[in-house]
Amino acid sequence: MIGLNRTHDPQRRSWVESANVAGADFPMQNLPFGIFRGADGVARGGVAIGDQIVDLVRLRAAGLLKGKAAEAARAAAGPVLNPLLQLGNAHASSLRAALSDLLDAAHEDRSHRAELGTCLVPIRLATLQLPVHIGAFTDFLCSIDHTLRLRRGVLPPAFKHLPIAYNGRATSVVVSGTAVTRPQGQFRQGEAVTFGAEPSLDFELEVGAFVGTGNELGRPFTLADADGHTFGHCLVNDWSARGIQFFESEPLGPFLGKSFATSISPWIVTAEALLPFRVAALVRDVGDPQPAHLTSEVNSELGALDLALEAFVLTPRMRASGLEPAPVTQTSFRSMYWTFAQMLTHHASNGCNLQPGDLLASGTTSGASAASRACLAELSQLGTLPLELTNGEMRTWLEDGDEVILRAHAEHPDYVPIGFGECRGVVRSGA
Amino acid sequence: MIGLNRTHDPQRRSWVESANVAGADFPMQNLPFGIFRGADGVARGGVAIGDQIVDLVRLRAAGLLKGKAAEAARAAAGPVLNPLLQLGNAHASSLRAALSDLLDAAHEDRSHRAELGTCLVPIRLATLQLPVHIGAFTDFLCSIDHTLRLRRGVLPPAFKHLPIAYNGRATSVVVSGTAVTRPQGQFRQGEAVTFGAEPSLDFELEVGAFVGTGNELGRPFTLADADGHTFGHCLVNDWSARGIQFFESEPLGPFLGKSFATSISPWIVTAEALLPFRVAALVRDVGDPQPAHLTSEVNSELGALDLALEAFVLTPRMRASGLEPAPVTQTSFRSMYWTFAQMLTHHASNGCNLQPGDLLASGTTSGASAASRACLAELSQLGTLPLELTNGEMRTWLEDGDEVILRAHAEHPDYVPIGFGECRGVVRSGA
Numbered sequence: 001m002i003g004l005n006r007t008h009d010p011q012r013r014s015w016v017e018s019a020n021v022a023g024a025d026f027p028m029q030n031l032p033f034g035i036f037r038g039a040d041g042v043a044r045g046g047v048a049i050g051d052q053i054v055d056l057v058r059l060r061a062a063g064l065l066k067g068k069a070a071e072a073a074r075a076a077a078g079p080v081l082n083p084l085l086q087l088g089n090a091h092a093s094s095l096r097a098a099l100s101d102l103l104d105a106a107h108e109d110r111s112h113r114a115e116l117g118t119c120l121v122p123i124r125l126a127t128l129q130l131p132v133h134i135g136a137f138t139d140f141l142c143s144i145d146h147t148l149r150l151r152r153g154v155l156p157p158a159f160k161h162l163p164i165a166y167n168g169r170a171t172s173v174v175v176s177g178t179a180v181t182r183p184q185g186q187f188r189q190g191e192a193v194t195f196g197a198e199p200s201l202d203f204e205l206e207v208g209a210f211v212g213t214g215n216e217l218g219r220p221f222t223l224a225d226a227d228g229h230t231f232g233h234c235l236v237n238d239w240s241a242r243g244i245q246f247f248e249s250e251p252l253g254p255f256l257g258k259s260f261a262t263s264i265s266p267w268i269v270t271a272e273a274l275l276p277f278r279v280a281a282l283v284r285d286v287g288d289p290q291p292a293h294l295t296s297e298v299n300s301e302l303g304a305l306d307l308a309l310e311a312f313v314l315t316p317r318m319r320a321s322g323l324e325p326a327p328v329t330q331t332s333f334r335s336m337y338w339t340f341a342q343m344l345t346h347h348a349s350n351g352c353n354l355q356p357g358d359l360l361a362s363g364t365t366s367g368a369s370a371a372s373r374a375c376l377a378e379l380s381q382l383g384t385l386p387l388e389l390t391n392g393e394m395r396t397w398l399e400d401g402d403e404v405i406l407r408a409h410a411e412h413p414d415y416v417p418i419g420f421g422e423c424r425g426v427v428r429s430g431a
Numbered sequence: 432m433i434g435l436n437r438t439h440d441p442q443r444r445s446w447v448e449s450a451n452v453a454g455a456d457f458p459m460q461n462l463p464f465g466i467f468r469g470a471d472g473v474a475r476g477g478v479a480i481g482d483q484i485v486d487l488v489r490l491r492a493a494g495l496l497k498g499k500a501a502e503a504a505r506a507a508a509g510p511v512l513n514p515l516l517q518l519g520n521a522h523a524s525s526l527r528a529a530l531s532d533l534l535d536a537a538h539e540d541r542s543h544r545a546e547l548g549t550c551l552v553p554i555r556l557a558t559l560q561l562p563v564h565i566g567a568f569t570d571f572l573c574s575i576d577h578t579l580r581l582r583r584g585v586l587p588p589a590f591k592h593l594p595i596a597y598n599g600r601a602t603s604v605v606v607s608g609t610a611v612t613r614p615q616g617q618f619r620q621g622e623a624v625t626f627g628a629e630p631s632l633d634f635e636l637e638v639g640a641f642v643g644t645g646n647e648l649g650r651p652f653t654l655a656d657a658d659g660h661t662f663g664h665c666l667v668n669d670w671s672a673r674g675i676q677f678f679e680s681e682p683l684g685p686f687l688g689k690s691f692a693t694s695i696s697p698w699i700v701t702a703e704a705l706l707p708f709r710v711a712a713l714v715r716d717v718g719d720p721q722p723a724h725l726t727s728e729v730n731s732e733l734g735a736l737d738l739a740l741e742a743f744v745l746t747p748r749m750r751a752s753g754l755e756p757a758p759v760t761q762t763s764f765r766s767m768y769w770t771f772a773q774m775l776t777h778h779a780s781n782g783c784n785l786q787p788g789d790l791l792a793s794g795t796t797s798g799a800s801a802a803s804r805a806c807l808a809e810l811s812q813l814g815t816l817p818l819e820l821t822n823g824e825m826r827t828w829l830e831d832g833d834e835v836i837l838r839a840h841a842e843h844p845d846y847v848p849i850g851f852g853e854c855r856g857v858v859r860s861g862a
Contacts, residue, residue: 135566136602141683156681161624162617166683167598167690171567171784172648181649183781186593186722193592195722198781217603217692218612218861244781250587252572252597253684256781259598261648291617291626350614350629350675350687351861353602430649430782 002093002272007031007100010416015105015113016120018050025409025419026050028103029276031096032267032421033081033232036126043129045076045084047095048267048421049103051123056095058119064102064112068094080133081268085212085231085356092212092231093272128266130175131234132210132357137168137262139206139238139361140343142336146366149378161289163338163346165360168238169259173359176265176423180239182400182430183260187243197430200242200383201398204364205311205374205406207333208236209340210268211358218351223296226341229354232268233305233340235406235423236361239263242377242397264359265406265423273418277410278302281339293349294342303339307420308332308409309365311374315393316401325405326389328379331365331372333408400429433524433703438462438531441847446536446544447551449481456840456850457481459534460707462527463698463852464512464663467557474560476507476515478526479698479852480534482554487526489550495533495543499525511564512699516643516662516787523643523662524703559697561606562665563641563788568599568693570637570669570792571774573767577797580809592720594769594777596791599669600690604790607696607854611670613831613861614691618674628861631673631814632829635795636742636805636837638764639667640771641699642789649782654727657772660785664705664736664771666696666837666854667792673808673828695790696837696854704849708841709733712770724780725773734770738851739763739840740796742805746824747832756836757820759810762796762803764839831860 006012012028013020019027026032026048036046036053046053059065060073072095075083084092101107102116141147141164147155158164174180186195212231215221221229238258245257281303284290296303309332312325338346343360366374373379376397379387386394398404404427408420437443443459444451450458457463457479467477467484477484490496491504503526506514515523532538533547572578572595578586589595605611617626643662646652652660669689676688712734715721727734740763743756769777774791797805804810807828810818817825829835835858839851 136600151682158617158679158681162679164679164683165686167600167686169567169598169783171786172782174648181782184651185781186589193720195724217605220615241781248589248593248595249682249684250589251582251680251684252595253680253682255596255598256777256783259783260781289624293626346687350616350672350691351603351612352600352687352690355602 002089004275005097007096008276008415010414012100013105014049014103016050016052016103018052024050025421027416027418028100029416030269030273030418031099032269032273033076033131034267035079035081035129035131036121037129038121038126043079045081047099048123052120053123053126054099055119055121062115062119064116065098069098081131082133082357085132085210088213089228089231089272092270096270096272128175130173131266131268134170134173134357134359135355136358137170137173138165138347139168139363140165140338141363142338143364143366144337145335145368146364146374146378149366161291163343166253168262172259173262173264176263176425178263178425179428180261180263180425181428183241183244183256184430185241185244185256187247193247198241198243199397201427202240202242202376203311203398203404204238204240205309205329205331206236206238206361206363206365207307207408208234208264208359208361211354211356214355215348215353217353220348220351221345223294223299223341223345226344227271229344230271230340232270233274234268235265235408235420237263237404237406237423237425238361263423263425265421267421269418269420274305274410276412276415277306279304279306279334282335282337294345299339299341303341304336305333306410308411310407312405313389313395314403314405315389317393318391323391326391328387329372329374331367331374333365335367336362336365398427400427402427433520435706436528438527439707439846441845443531444536445480445534447481447483447534449483455481456852458847458849459531460847461700461704461849462530463700463704464507464515465562465698466510466512466560468560469552469557474510476512478530479554483551484554484557485530486550486552493546493550495547496529500529512562513564513788516563516641519644520659520662520703523701527701527703559606561604562697562699565601565604565788565790566786567789568601568604569596569778570599570794571596571769572794573769574795574797575768576766576799577795577805577809580797592722594774597684599693603690604693604695607694607856609694609856610859611692611694611856612859614672614675615861616672616675616687618678624678629672629674630828632858633671633673633807634742634829634835635669635671636740636760636762637667637669637792637794637796638738638839639665639695639790639792642785642787645786646779646784648784651779651782652776654725654730654772654776657775658702660775661702661771663699663701665699666839666851668694668835668837668854668856669792670694671806694854694856696852698852700849700851705736705841707843707846708737710735710737710765713766713768725776730770730772734772735767736764737841739842741838743836744820744826745834745836746820748824749822754822757822759818760803760805762798762805764796766798767793767796829858831858833858
């Protein structure tokens with residue numbers, strides 16, 4: 001079991017100065033994994049530090065890593081990180097520890113700095129890709145407030161018994177920065193059903209978890225083991241075509257209303273990096289179900305993640321005027337009814353085999369407050385009340401050219417805050 | 432566009448005599464593709480003929496193939512057929528034509544027979560595997576009768592507008608012969624919700640389609656192009672844990688009630704082999720929706736497949752007594768409301784990217800008659816009326832040790848009938 005260690009030490013600063021800037025997403029204490037293409041066009045694994053990427057292929061070739069850390073870097077040398085995830089969290093943890101030491105400004109031995117310097121690639125010069133091959137994508141429904149707002153105040157019967165979920169479409173998960181084509185489909189217009197461009201295009205601000213080591217078919221794992229199967233996290237924009245979705249969903253759930261695109265942020269913030277930000281799970285009300293296989297003291301006390309989440313919209317008019325994106329949502333991941341450990345445990349509880357790189361998403365992360373409504377369907381009260389953006393523009397749903405930007409930060413008074421980087425996507429016309 | 436050709440000629444008989452036995456699943460006119468392990472343990476592509484498999488690796492090495500046929504065999508040399516599917520149907524069609532000629536008893540040149548004979552492996556000595564890596568599995572709801580019986584007589588609003596579907600779980604698709612572990616999960620027992628072994632385990636008799644060439648994200652294809660994206664077909668047993676499924680499904684559809692296992696038959700019967708058995712799609716009632724993008728004369732007149740489908744149950748007691756499996760379902764694939772061309776077109780209509788090897792299943796293939804009820808939930812009237820098997824045993828739901836066997840045949844007075852082979856699975860206790 002990985003616990004707090006020297007990589008979380010808030011005193012650690014890097015000789016890569018951009019990592020020490022207040023509010024930086026990628027300080028010494030984060031070290032998220034991703035896949036990038038550099039100038040040579042070859043996709044390979046990297047770790048973000050400040051505004052730089054440590055090229056793991058070059059780092060290993062430079063001989064600066066040993067043992068499990070070197071094995072982890074080798075597993076991260078290809079175009080997807082699945083081999084690294086499959087190794088288990090201990091390997092990534094060794095690599096994190098080695099990198100933290102190598103990047104530490106206080107490290108007495110500075111002999112490696114020149115060599116490590118040649119392994120750094122500016123993020124702005126790299127093209128970030130999907131960090132893993134996502135073999136399966138599962139989307140959950142963990143926010144009570146989102147559920148109540150979309151279902152006119154009624155929770156589904158199973159909501160408090162288990163984390164309700166559906167299988168999403170993995171092939172259409174795209175990395176931040178990929179344009180999203182407005183889908184065509186069938187939806188109601190008054191009494192009629194028509195086929196055409198989706199009129200009610202929405203975003204959903206979600207948090208994702210990547211499965212590390214998997215489980216065999218027919219072999220569930222316990223809640224206590226779930227953390228060992230969780231590699232790390234990202235932001236997820238679960239784009240939603242509400243017209244299509246609301247028409248098609250009875251009785252088998254969302255399908256084409258979601259499968260046209262799902263955007264994720266490119267960096268996997270490891271579960272280890274987020275350890276200082278673990279908090280108590282949402283407290284159950286008296287009489288709420290406490291299913292034994294989804295309940296533990298550890299989960300109740302430290303199963304949740306304290307993440308501040310934000311969504312912004314940048315319209316074509318804002319872009320043309322040089323305005324900043326308009327904030328539309330500020331919410332907290334603490335308001336989720338289920339923890340990722342519970343989601344993973346439930347997912348495998350019937351024997352379903354999870355595999356390295358599988359993506360699980362939380363569902364829309366809305367809280368109780370008006371500001372925390374984490375999709376337009378909630379913000380516009382199911383399309384009835386347009387939202388006014390900071391520049392005075394109104395939005396009921398997303399228009400062509402609108403860009404949605406998601407951000408996440410973890411903060412704790414005793415630790416250095418870390419960020420997820422951005423998840424961005426521009427809507428383009430499908431015509 | 433591939434049409435009827437000499438490979439469908441009912442006069443063609445093979446010098447592999449087992450292919451000419453009346454009622455054989457794999458006569459000259461079928462030539463389905465699969466993946467097998469022979470004595471050397473290496474998985475590779477093969478084509479079934481009678482009770483034999485033509486080893487495509489050896490066949491190509493023997494130099495008996497040219498041009499596209501040789502390219503197709505090379506693409507089928509690995510442990511999954513995805514590269515063959517990706518090549519497009521014209522390649523598989525060339526290989527089929529070449530094989531049909533080589534296996535033809537009437538072929539004047541017999542010089543290749545000895546060499547081809549060394550490429551034959553008896554099916555009973557081979558281990559059949561999943562024919563492709565299934566990157567995504569989508570399950571549809573195409574039977575009106577199944578839908579009405581499970582929903583107490585009410586069709587969902589979208590049913591006649593579009594083929595309703597949900598994303599299934601691809602990782603738990605297993606090949607025929609794999610034991611299926613009874614899942615654990617949460618379900619209602621009277622007023623209470625409990626966690627335990629699923630009490631209401633069911634089968635569903637379905638037909639599957641494998642996507643051949645895919646489409647790019649954001650690029651739908653037309654109904655006219657759908658056949659070009661369809662490589663072939665198999666049988667699907669969509670095992671269903673009814674207790675889990677009925678409790679979890681509101682509002683996001685089936686999840687753990689299905690994802691513990693889905694069995695498929697090992698041979699891909701190509702769309703080309705099934706061309707003689709294309710029939711008119713189910714006729715719409717006056718006033719039924721006719722969405723333009725899912726409607727064409729070709730689809731209406733020749734879009735459906737005339738398959739006779741059967742399900743059997745073999746209980747431990749029958750097995751011990753040497754009895755034959757009890758027939759429980761006889762149905763026809765003609766009763767489906769939607770064709771596979773419509774399912775594929777709908778699936779990609781929002782821009783969702785289908786990929787070679789994706790599996791689409793029809794949903795339970797029930798017809799209107801009592802005999803054609805294609806799952807136990809229908810046969811036992813939602814668990815209220817046990818079914819009497821041929822040996823007098825009663826079944827409301829599947830018991831541990833029960834084996835479910837699915838079969839499919841295509842028949843036409845002017846053509847040689849072909850079969851799908853069996854899809855089998857034994858239920859084993861999860862305790």
